Amino acid sequence: MSHTSLNLMRGRTLAFAAVVELGTGFVMMIDPLRVAQLLLGEEISGAGALLGRCFGIALFAQGLACWPNRERCAEGSLPAFRSMLTYNALIALYLAYLGTVGRAGGVLLWPAVAVHAVVGLLLAWTWRPRRAGMPLTE
Numbered sequence: 001m002s003h004t005s006l007n008l009m010r011g012r013t014l015a016f017a018a019v020v021e022l023g024t025g026f027v028m029m030i031d032p033l034r035v036a037q038l039l040l041g042e043e044i045s046g047a048g049a050l051l052g053r054c055f056g057i058a059l060f061a062q063g064l065a066c067w068p069n070r071e072r073c074a075e076g077s078l079p080a081f082r083s084m085l086t087y088n089a090l091i092a093l094y095l096a097y098l099g100t101v102g103r104a105g106g107v108l109l110w111p112a113v114a115v116h117a118v119v120g121l122l123l124a125w126t127w128r129p130r131r132a133g134m135p136l137t138e
Contacts, residue, residue: 010126011068014077017084017119022063028056040098041106062087085127088120 028035032052036044044052066080095113098104 006126009122010077010081013119013122013126014066014068014081014084017088017123018063018067020063020115020119021059021066021084021087025056025058025060025063028059029053030056032056037106038108039095039106039112040104040109042104081123081127085120085123088116088123092116092120 024035032049032055033044035056036042036048036052062083066084068077068080092113095109095116099109099113
C-alpha cells in the first residue's frame with residue numbers, strides 16, 4: 001500500500017471513529033437511560049444517569065479532539081490517533097466482557113463491540129508502518 005493511500009485510510013478511519021464518538025456522546029448527553037437500555041439491556045437511574053451524561057460529554061470531547069483536519073495532518077496526528085486506538089481497543093474488550101461474563105445484552109451491545117473492534121484493528125493496522133519508520137502523515 002502506498003504512503004499516500006495509507007495516510008488517506010488513516011484519516012478516513014480516524015474521521016469515522018470521531019463521527020461515531022461525537023454521535024454517541026451527543027445521544028448519551030441527551031438520553032443516557034435509553035442508550036444504557038439499548039447497549040446493556042439494563043435500566044439505570046439516579047447517579048447512573050448523571051454518570052451516563054458525564055460519559056457522553058467525554059465521548060463528545062474525544063470525537064472533537066480526534067477530528068482530523070489539515071493542520072493536524074500537517075503536524076502529525078499521533079496523539080489523536082493513539083487516543084482513538086486505545087479507546088476503541090479497550091471499549092471493545094470491555095463491552096465484550098460485559099456481554100459474556102457480565103451477562104449484559106442490549107440490542108446494540110454486539111454491534112458496538114464489532115464496530116469498536118473493527119475500528120481498533122484498522123487503526124492498529126494503519127499505525128503499523130509508522131512504528132517501522134514511516135511517518136504518520138505526509
